Each structure stands twice: as C-alpha cells, then as structure tokens.
Amino acid sequence: MKSRGSRGWGIVRVAFLAVLTLFTLLPMVWMLLTSLKTQFAASQYPPEWWPKNVTFEQYSLLLSPATETGRDFLRYMFNSVWVSLASTVLGVIVAVPAAYAFSRFRFPGRQLLFYSVLLRNMFPAVVFLMPLFILMRWLHLVNTEFSLILTYLTFGLPLSIWLLKGFYDNIPAQLEQAARMDGATRFQAFFQIVMPLSSPGIIATAIYSFILAWNEYLYALVFLNDKSKLTLPVGLQRFFTEYTTNWPGLMAASFITSVPVVVLFLILQKYFVRALTEGAVKA
Amino acid sequence: MAEIRLHDVVKTYGSMYAVDHVSLTVADGEFVALVGPSGCGKTTTLNLIAGLIEQTAGDIFIGERLVNDLDPKDRDIAMVFQNYALYPNKTVFKNLAFPLKMRKMARADIDVKVRAAAKVLDIEHLLERRPRELSGGQQQRVALGRALVRDPRAFLMDEPLSNLDAKLRGQMRAELKRFHQDLNATVVYVTHDQLEAVTMADRMAVMNGGLLQQYDTPARVFDAPVNTFVAGFVGSPAMNLVPAIVVNQGGSFILRGSAGWNFPLSSRNARKAVAASGPGVILGARHSTIALHRTATPDTMPGRIYTVEPTGDITFAHVRVGEANLVVSVTPDVRLAMDDDVWLGFDQNRLHLFDGVTGGAL
Numbered sequence: 001m002k003s004r005g006s007r008g009w010g011i012v013r014v015a016f017l018a019v020l021t022l023f024t025l026l027p028m029v030w031m032l033l034t035s036l037k038t039q040f041a042a043s044q045y046p047p048e049w050w051p052k053n054v055t056f057e058q059y060s061l062l063l064s065p066a067t068e069t070g071r072d073f074l075r076y077m078f079n080s081v082w083v084s085l086a087s088t089v090l091g092v093i094v095a096v097p098a099a100y101a102f103s104r105f106r107f108p109g110r111q112l113l114f115y116s117v118l119l120r121n122m123f124p125a126v127v128f129l130m131p132l133f134i135l136m137r138w139l140h141l142v143n144t145e146f147s148l149i150l151t152y153l154t155f156g157l158p159l160s161i162w163l164l165k166g167f168y169d170n171i172p173a174q175l176e177q178a179a180r181m182d183g184a185t186r187f188q189a190f191f192q193i194v195m196p197l198s199s200p201g202i203i204a205t206a207i208y209s210f211i212l213a214w215n216e217y218l219y220a221l222v223f224l225n226d227k228s229k230l231t232l233p234v235g236l237q238r239f240f241t242e243y244t245t246n247w248p249g250l251m252a253a254s255f256i257t258s259v260p261v262v263v264l265f266l267i268l269q270k271y272f273v274r275a276l277t278e279g280a281v282k283a
Numbered sequence: 284m285a286e287i288r289l290h291d292v293v294k295t296y297g298s299m300y301a302v303d304h305v306s307l308t309v310a311d312g313e314f315v316a317l318v319g320p321s322g323c324g325k326t327t328t329l330n331l332i333a334g335l336i337e338q339t340a341g342d343i344f345i346g347e348r349l350v351n352d353l354d355p356k357d358r359d360i361a362m363v364f365q366n367y368a369l370y371p372n373k374t375v376f377k378n379l380a381f382p383l384k385m386r387k388m389a390r391a392d393i394d395v396k397v398r399a400a401a402k403v404l405d406i407e408h409l410l411e412r413r414p415r416e417l418s419g420g421q422q423q424r425v426a427l428g429r430a431l432v433r434d435p436r437a438f439l440m441d442e443p444l445s446n447l448d449a450k451l452r453g454q455m456r457a458e459l460k461r462f463h464q465d466l467n468a469t470v471v472y473v474t475h476d477q478l479e480a481v482t483m484a485d486r487m488a489v490m491n492g493g494l495l496q497q498y499d500t501p502a503r504v505f506d507a508p509v510n511t512f513v514a515g516f517v518g519s520p521a522m523n524l525v526p527a528i529v530v531n532q533g534g535s536f537i538l539r540g541s542a543g544w545n546f547p548l549s550s551r552n553a554r555k556a557v558a559a560s561g562p563g564v565i566l567g568a569r570h571s572t573i574a575l576h577r578t579a580t581p582d583t584m585p586g587r588i589y590t591v592e593p594t595g596d597i598t599f600a601h602v603r604v605g606e607a608n609l610v611v612s613v614t615p616d617v618r619l620a621m622d623d624d625v626w627l628g629f630d631q632n633r634l635h636l637f638d639g640v641t642g643g644a645l
Contacts, residue, residue, distance in 0.1 A: 177335050178368035180355040181439075182429070183385030196372050 028258070035059070035252035042247040058252035073253060075228060076235030083145050083231055084213040087152035091160055091209040092202060094153070099164030100190070104173065114165075121158045125218065133222060147223045148231070152216060156209035163208075167201035168194070200271040207268050211261050232257045284469045285346035285436040286311045287332060292341035294327055294493075301327040302338070303493035309437075309486075314463045314470045316480035319490035319516070325473045328490070329439050332471060334358050345436055356385070361430035365442040367422045369414035375401075375425050376410040382433045400432040420451050427462070437469040444479065456482060477517050481505065489513050511642040514567050514635060520599065523573070523609040525566045525584075526639060529556045538566060542605025544584045549631040555645040556636055563639025566629075570612040574628035575600065583626035591619045602627060 034042050035058055037051040064070040101107075102114050132151055133142070141147040171194055179189035195202075217233040224230055230238070236253055243249055287309040294302040302324045309315045317325040330336045332343060334355040343350050350358050361382070370378050379397040388396070401407045404424045414422055423443065430438055443459075444452045460483045463470050474480055480487040481501040489496045489504060489512075497509045501517075508514035514522040527538040527546070536553035538546040546566075548556055556564055576583060586604040593599075593615060600619055602609045604627070611627065613619070636645040 172366060172368065174364045174366055174368035175370065177333075177355070178362065178364060178429075179370075179381070179385075180335065181333060181360070181362040182382035183356040185354070185356060188385070193370055 031251045031255050031258075035248050035255050037248050039246060039248055042251075043245070055248075058246075058249045059256075061249065062252055062256065069249075072227075072235065073239075073256075076230050076232045077256070079145065079229060080214060080232040083148050083152070084210050086145070087149045087156065087213045088206050088209040090149065090153055091156045092206050095157055095160035095164055095205055096195075096198075096202060098157075099161045100168050100194070102161065102165045103168035117158050117161055119158075120154060125155065129218065129222060132219070136223060143224055143226050143229065145229060148213075148216075148220055151219050151223070152209070152213040155216070156205075156212050160205035160209060163205050164198065164201050167198045171197050203268055203271040207264055207271075210264065214261055284311050284467060286344075287437055287469060287471065288342075288344040289328070289332070290342040290344070292328070292331060292343060293339045294324075294331060294336065295339045300493040302331065304341070305490075305493075305495045306341075307488055307495060307498050309469060309471055311469055312467045314460075314468075314472065314483060314485045316472045316474055316484035316487040317490060318474055318477055318480040318487055319496075321475055323490040324493040325475075325488075325490050326441060327493075329362075329441055329471060329473045333360065333362055333439055359435055360437045360439060361433065361435035362439040362441065363426045363430050363443045365445055367414075367426040367443075367446075369422060369425055369429070371414050374411055374413055375406065375417070375428075378414065378425055379410075379428050379432050382429060386433065396432055400428045403431070404428045419447050420455065423447065423455060427459075431462075431466070431468075437471065440470065440472045442474055443472075445474070445476070459483060478519060481517065487517075489516060491516075507644070508567075508635065509644050511565055511567070511637045514637070514644075518569060520570055520610045522567045522569050522635070523607075523611075524637070525604065525607045525609065527564055527566050528562045528639075529559065529564055530562075538564070540584065540605055540607075542585075542607075544604065546584060546629065547582055552631055552634065552636060558645050559636075559638045560640045561638075564645065565637040565639055565642070567635035567637060568609075568629055568633070570599065570610045572630045572633040573609070573611045574630070575602075575611050575613055575617070576626040576628060577623075578626070580626050580628060583628045585624065585626055588619050588621055588623040588625060590621060600625075 033049075033051060036054045036056070037048065038053055038055055038057075041048045041051060041053065061067060062070055062073045065074060098117075102110065136142050136147040136150075139147075141150070175193050175197075176186075176189040179193045180186065184192060215233065216231075217237070220231045220234045221237070224234065227238075236250075236257060239250055239253055289305055289307050292302055292305045293300065305324075305328060307315075317328055319325050327336065331338050332345075334350065334353060334357075338351070345358055345360065369375075370381065373381065376397055379400055380393050383393045383396055397410075398407065401410055404427060406421065406424050406428060409417060409421060409425070414425065417425065423446075426443070440459075444455050447455060456479060462468070463483075472479075472484065484501060486499060487501050487504055488498045491512050497504055497513045499507075504513060504517050508517065508522070511524055515524060525540065527540045529548075530537050530539050530545075536548045536556055538548060538556070540546075579585070584604050586602040586609065589601040589603045589608065591598060591600050596615065598613050598615050598617065598619070600611045600613055602611055602625060609627065619625075637643060638645055
C-alpha cells in the first residue's frame with residue numbers, strides 16, 4: 001500500500017518538476033537556437049525550429065575587438081564584470097564583520113540596528129532611485145562606476161548580513177574560546193577557526209551579490225550616460241533599439257550575458273542551498 | 284603546574300552579582316571542583332580564570348603572575364569544554380597540533396608531542412579522523428588531549444562529562460582522577476553534579492548565588508556543612524532538613540515541631556541550639572543516621588510512610604512528618620508499605636543544627 005502510494009506521488013512529482021524545468025529552460029533554449037541561425041532563418045514564419053545552417057557568426061562578431069559592435073560589447077562586459085566584482089568583494093568585506101558582530105557581541109541598539117539593516121529590503125528598489133541619484137550627484141559620482149558599486153552594495157548587504165549572521169549563530173562560541181585558550185588571538189581565532197567554517201555562507205553571499213549586481217538594469221540606466229561606461233543589461237537594451245532586425249545577434253548577446261550567472265549558480269548552488277537552510281533547524 | 288589564586292574577585296552584569304567577592308586558592312597539583320546549581324557563578328568563575336571574560340574587581344594569580352590583564356592565550360592554561368569544542372574542519376591530529384602551532388613549535392616537535400599525547404589517551408588510531416566521525420567518549424579524549432599536549436600550567440574543565448551516558452561517565456571519572464594523579468596537574472573542575480565533585484576532587488568549592496559557600500575537602504563538606512544550602516546540596520539523597528523551635532522545659536531543652544512532636548536535645552546540642560539568633564532552628568540529619576522504628580518509641584518523631592524506593596542493596600523510605608518530607612535508608616529486608624506509621628530516631632552525635640533565620644550551622 002505504502003509503496004504504491006509513494007510511487008503515485010513520485011510520478012506527480014516528476015511530472016510537476018518536468019513542466020517547471022521546461023518552463024524555465026525553453027526561453028533559454030530558444031535564445032541559444034536563434035543565436036545560431038542566420039538572420040534570414042531567424043525571421044522566417046512559421047519558425048525554423050532547428051537551425052539548418054548553424055553559424056557562430058554573431059558570436060565572433062560580438063566577441064571580436066576588430067568591429068565596433070564587438071568593441072562596444074566587450075566594453076560593456078568588462079564594465080559589468082568590474083562593477084559586479086567590486087560590489088561583491090566590498091560586500092563580503094563589509095558583511096562578514098557586520099554579521100559576526102551582530103551574532104557575537106551584545107551592544108546597545110543591536111536589535112534596532114539589525115532591523116534597520118533589513119528595512120532597506122522592505123521597499124521596492126525604484127523608491128530609492130531619486131534619493132540615491134541626488135545623493136550620487138552630491139557626491140559627484142553620477143556617470144561613474146562607483147555610483148553603481150555603492151548602490152549595489154546597499155542592495156546586497158542586508159540579505160548578506162542576515163544570511164551570514166545565521167551562519168555565525170550556528171558556530172558555537174566555545175570554538176573561538178577554545179582557540180583563544182589554545183594560544184590564538186581573537187583575530188586568529190576568527191580567521192583560522194570561524195572563517196573556514198563559515199565559508200559556505202561567504203560563498204553564497206558572494207554569489208548572491210554578484211548576480212544581483214550583474215542583472216541590475218534600472219539604476220545602471222539612470223546613473224550612467226556615457227556609452228563607454230554602460231553595463232551589459234543597459235548595453236543590451238541599446239542593441240535592441242539599434243539592431244532591431246538582427247535577432248540572432250541580440251540573442252547571442254543575451255546568451256553571453258546570462259552564461260556567467262548560470263555557470264556561477266550551477267557550480268556553487270550547493271553552498272547557496274546550505275546557506276539558505278542553515279539555522280532553520282537548530283542542531 | 285602552578286597554583287591559582289583568586290583574591291576578592293567580583294563579576295557583575297548590571298546590578299546582578301554573578302561572582303560575589305570570591306577568594307580561593309587552588310594549590311599546585313590540586314584537583315578542585317567548583318560545584319553548585321546552575322546560575323551559581325561556577326562557570327563564570329572558571330571563565331574569569333581562563334580570561335575569557337574580565338572581572339569587575341579583584342585579582343587573579345596563576346603561579347606568581349598577576350593575570351588580570353592577560354589574554355587567554357597568554358595565561359598558559361588549557362580548558363576542556365562541555366561540548367568539547369573540537370575544531371570540526373580539522374582532523375584529530377590537527378586539533379591536537381593547533382595549540383602547538385599557535386606557539387610556533389617546529390613541525391617535527393609537534394609531531395612527536397601529538398603522538399605522545401595520543402598514546403597516553405589511547406587515540407592514536409583516530410588521528411586522521413574528523414571530530415564528527417568519533418563517538419562521544421572519543422571526542423572527550425581528543426578534547427583532553429588538546430589540553431594536555433602542551434604542558435599547560437593548569438587545566439580548567441567545564442562540565443566535561445555531562446554529555447556522556449551514565450556508564451561512560453563513571454569510567455571517564457576514574458580516568459580523569461588517574462590522569463590528575465599521574466600528571467600531578469592543577470585542575471579546576473566545574474560541575475553541577477555533586478557526585479563528580481565528591482568522588483574526584485581534593486577540595487570542593489560549593490557556590491550559590493555568586494557566593495562561595497564552603498571550600499573544603501569533600502569529607503569535611505559532607506560531615507560539617509556550613510549552612511543549610513550546602514547541607515541540602517551535597518550528598519545523595521540530600522540531608523533531611525526539618526524546621527523546629529527550641530523550648531526550655533525546666534532547664535532541659537527540647538525541639539518541638541509544628542506537627543506536634545518533641546525531641547529532647549543532648550546537653551551539647553542544647554548549647555548549640557540556644558546560640559541561634561531566635562527560637563527557630565533547623566534540624567538536619569543524613570538518611571543513614573536516622574533509625575526507623577515500627578512502634579512508638581520515646582524521644583522519636585512520629586511519621587507516616589509516603590513512598591518506598593528499593594534500589595537493591597538499600598531501600599529509601601520517604602516519610603512524612605507534618606509538612607516535612609524525610610528520606611530514611613533501611614536495609615532491603617525491612618518490609619514497608621505506604622501509609623505505615625513509623626517513628627524516627629535521631630543520633631544526637633550525628634545530627635546538625637542550623638540557625639532558623641540565617642541557615643548557618645550552629
């Protein structure tokens with residue numbers, strides 16, 4: 001009886017997951033297929049389901065520094081990598097000590113501070129667009145990458161701190177005390193004992209910050225005008241307006257843009273899942 | 284190894300005294316148990332000695348050195364934690380090597396030291412394992428190994444046996460005692476289990492409410508508790524404590540209970556009783572010093588059997604006397620049933636009298 005019942009559920013589960021996978025994967029697949037077609041094949045109706053003449057022409061165009069399109073695209077990509085990496089690294093540098101302090105130390109205003117950190121996430125990002133723009137203009141950062149790096153930092157930090165605090169809460173304080181008795185300073189105890197144990201959390205928050213920064217469009221659009229400073233999402237949008245008829249080119253650009261995120265996530269997803277569920281059940 | 288000296292040490296949290304003017308000296312090579320109920324300040328005291336928290340006032344000496352301002356790492360003492368606190372991402376070998384590595388010992392010397400410690404504790408075969416692959420008893424040994432691998436000046440132990448099952452705990456108790464004697468180690472051992480304190484310690488410091496109640500050998504603490512708290516805490520089952528008033532009956536003194544019983548005092552006990560700050564005193568008697576009679580006997584306390592607990596070689600009878608509940612031990616051949624009437628006789632030479640107001644021994 002029991003095995004029959006669970007087999008029935010198994011089928012439902014597999015079917016459900018299959019539909020869900022199809023739903024998420026189809027756009028990606030279609031994007032990839034279109035990017036490999038010729039321009040003529042891409043505009044046919046009814047659509048050519050499978051590209052007859054596979055061509056990597058669009059990819060070589062986008063990734064070659066010889067053409068203007070290629071130079072633009074590579075520049076956007078470089079900008080995106082730089083902005084995302086910088087906000088990720090800075091994010092980890094700020095989030096790790098902040099989360100550690102929230103977890104370990106008792107100081108006046110601790111609760112208030114912790115919740116005010118989370119407050120940022122309760123509002124839609126667009127609410128902060130004008131205030132932040134004015135702030136950036138006042139700081140003379142408009143039209144520089146730093147405006148975005150700073151902004152993305154404030155976007156990523158609340159959840160990063162929150163996730164990491166869960167990690168530190170789960171690392172017994174006695175481990176650090178033991179290390180200090182064994183001859184370590186507070187910093188050595190942190191770097192040699194606590195840091196390695198919290199590395200899954202650090203990796204997870206780093207991926208999260210990176211993806212957040214990599215995908216962000218609205219602020220990048222508003223804060224930057226200089227074409228040479230644009231990031232990929234905004235640059236991609238420019239391509240859409242400039243080359244409306246070149247579907248394979250657009251799809252190739254879109255595909256290249258989404259690859260880093262997917263690869264990052266696939267490699268590190270086990271840390272991500274662990275970070276999100278850590279602390280859910282007290283050991 | 285070194286002596287540890289606490290001089291008038293205070294630790295407050297806000298207005299709460301976690302450790303209230305505690306002074307005590309642990310002699311070089313002595314095993315001292317800090318014992319008391321949870322929240323009594325024993326673990327705080329241990330952490331103060333370790334340097335993990337800072338005292339509000341007072342001085343702590345390790346050997347001749349005043350360590351008030353020294354970090355834990357500079358106090359050169361080792362600690363064994365209740366949950367062992369083994370580094371989960373390091374192998375047993377690396378756990379044992381960590382304190383030596385922190386002292387910048389040469390790699391070859393570390394290897395020799397770690398293997399020697401592992402041999403002493405019979406964990407050589409576990410060196411490449413990680414802590415989570417070990418049983419509770421093995422983890423306990425590794426924690427001990429990490430403490431002794433670097434010849435510290437003293438060992439601090441925070442309830443190291445409380446996570447083990449009863450059988451293993453008995454075995455480790457014996458091993459710890461042996462370990463202390465073989466190494467001639469100075470040990471400060473925190474426990475809430477008075478049995479551990481009594482069986483292992485050279486001296487025990489009984490604490491309550493941040494105050495050091497009594498600091499003496501287990502035998503002395505058992506035989507001459509300084510107040511009702513110590514009397515009620517040490518010994519299993521605890522000492523029976525019955526409130527009474529002292530009455531002068533034509534020159535001879537008797538104790539009278541609220542249940543109506545009268546108990547004449549010997550002249551020695553009468554002298555003690557009249558020294559109390561008021562007429563109220565508390566009569567204390569260990570279960571083994573009380574005689575249980577089946578028939579009315581002069582100078583006894585009438586009671587009624589509440590329940591009977593046979594444990595095999597000894598039977599504990601819980602006896603209700605008015606409001607009080609006394610535990611009396613009898614040999615297993617004595618047949619007792621619930622609600623039997625019994626009469627309790629006290630040994631004048633082995634009973635204790637405490638002040639009814641202060642609780643102090645008279």
